[in-house]
Amino acid sequence: xxxxxxxxxxxxxxxxxxxxxxxxxxxxxxxxxxxxxxxxxxxxxxxxxxxxxxxxxxxxxxxxxxxxxxxxxxxxxxxxxxxxxxxxxxxxxxxxxxxxxxxxxxxxxxxxxxxxxxxxxxxxxxxxxxxxxxxxxxxxxxxxxxxxxxxxxxxxxxxxxxxxxxxxxxxxxxxxxxxxxxxxxxxxxxxx
Ligand SMILES: [Zn+2]
Ligand SMILES: [Zn+2]
Numbered sequence: 504x505x506x507x508x509x510x511x512x513x514x515x516x517x518x519x520x521x522x523x524x525x526x527x528x529x530x531x532x533x534x535x536x537x538x539x540x541x542x543x544x545x546x547x548x549x550x551x552x553x554x555x556x557x558x559x560x561x562x563x564x565x566x567x568x569x570x571x572x573x574x575x576x577x578x579x580x581x582x583x584x585x586x587x588x589x590x591x592x593x594x595x596x597x598x599x600x601x602x603x604x605x606x607x608x609x610x611x612x613x614x615x616x617x618x619x620x621x622x623x624x625x626x627x628x629x630x631x632x633x634x635x636x637x638x639x640x641x642x643x644x645x646x647x648x649x650x651x652x653x654x655x656x657x658x659x660x661x662x663x664x665x666x667x668x669x670x671x672x673x674x675x676x677x678x679x680x681x682x683x684x685x686x687x688x689x690x691x692x693x694x695x
Contacts, residue, residue, distance in 0.1 A: 512611050513639075514660065516632035519549035521645070521658045523569045523629065524576065525669075530655050536566055542621075552606050553624040564622045572629055576645060576656065581637060588630050595619065595626035650674030 522545040526535030535541065539557045542565065546553065555561055571591065578584045597614045614627030636642050644659040648669035655669040668674040 591630040595623040
């Protein structure tokens with residue numbers, strides 16, 4: 504699994520999509536999208552070029568987009584997914600253009616016109632990421648964490664695609680710690 508397989512822009516777009524979906528109460532347990540700083544931080548981490556305007560309306564619109572994206576992820580089949588993705592492209596007035604700019608001098612696609620709103624730009628970015636994962640046959644790399652009491656989505660970029668947890672430093676380790684405690688308890692029982 505590498506940038507060559509995904510294309511240079513799929514990975515950041517997919518990571519932004521997953522981060523956005525995980526702000527939902529259904530995924531993260533509480534509302535995680537309350538201010539523009541959260542959008543800026545997610546965009547910065549995923550290296551997304553577009554910058555939010557900073558309005559409250561934008562936050563509400565981004566929550567709606569997030570919930571539409573999670574519905575697409577949870578859709579029962581690709582036929583429904585295609586309809587929902589095409590609706591997203593259409594509602595963003597998406598028009599593919601080949602571009603270069605200072606932040607990314609390699610020729611690449613933008614899916615929305617330069618002066619579109621941040622919300623429409625992000626509709627284009629996220630609909631592209633999900634569409635592309637289907638097209639390259641890597642949809643199954645979007646999965647829900649196997650951790651107890653964790654419902655977060657993650658994007659598996661490991662070579663073998665067998666990752667189980669959203670963040671091995673937390674969910675995975677809690678499981679390991681629990682197993683360790685059980686083994687230690689079993690040892691002390693057998694010693695007595
Ligand atoms: Zn760009
Ligand atoms: Zn998790």
